[in-house]
Amino acid sequence: MRLFIAIEIPKEIKDYLCGIQQGIAKSNDSSKNKIRLVNKDNMHLTLKFLGEVQPDKVEILNKSLKEIAFKPFSVNLDSIRVFPSEDYIRVVWVGLKPEEQVLELQKNIDENLKKLFKKEKGFKPHLTIARVKYIEDKKQFVDKLKRIKVENKKIEVNNFKLVKSTLTPKGPVYEYLGVFGK
Numbered sequence: 001m002r003l004f005i006a007i008e009i010p011k012e013i014k015d016y017l018c019g020i021q022q023g024i025a026k027s028n029d030s031s032k033n034k035i036r037l038v039n040k041d042n043m044h045l046t047l048k049f050l051g052e053v054q055p056d057k058v059e060i061l062n063k064s065l066k067e068i069a070f071k072p073f074s075v076n077l078d079s080i081r082v083f084p085s086e087d088y089i090r091v092v093w094v095g096l097k098p099e100e101q102v103l104e105l106q107k108n109i110d111e112n113l114k115k116l117f118k119k120e121k122g123f124k125p126h127l128t129i130a131r132v133k134y135i136e137d138k139k140q141f142v143d144k145l146k147r148i149k150v151e152n153k154k155i156e157v158n159n160f161k162l163v164k165s166t167l168t169p170k171g172p173v174y175e176y177l178g179v180f181g182k
Contacts, residue, residue, distance in 0.1 A: 034133035092130035
């Protein structure tokens with residue numbers, strides 16, 4: 001089964017991000033551009049992608065994740081950015097600030113799972129809102145993204161989750177296998 005560890009985003013933040021997605025869709029001038037907006041139900045903050053995991057490992061994973069010391073915290077939405085670069089755009093995302101507590105949680109997850117999975121490299125806390133296959137005029141697209149203002153909305157983080165992702169023709173379907181924290 002395909003698994004990842006994530007922070008769930010509240011509905012009101014997802015609704016707000018959908019409004020930002022509409023701004024991205026409106027800035028998509030060319031019919032040649034290929035951009036897929038992330039489904040609202042699938043918005044989350046991925047802390048660690050585990051990939052294919054045997055079902056008998058779920059209990060071990062849950063036990064390891066329960067051992068992580070977790071204190072609730074909050075973050076705020078920041079600006080829109082792209083991965084991996086403005087010259088080669090594959091993901092449009094909204095950043096979070098401050099990043100420190102998310103980075104610390106991710107580091108603790110990595111540490112607790114180091115015997116089972118490789119450590120993440122270059123982890124950056126973010127909320128993916130669109131995936132990009134092709135952009136005809138990258139500079140124009142990025143300039144329009146930079147003009148979209150993101151409100152400093154607060155996200156209360158009370159837990160993190162082990163999530164099973166089943167890929168379907170209509171997109172991924174998520175199922176929670178464990179909740180950790182409050």
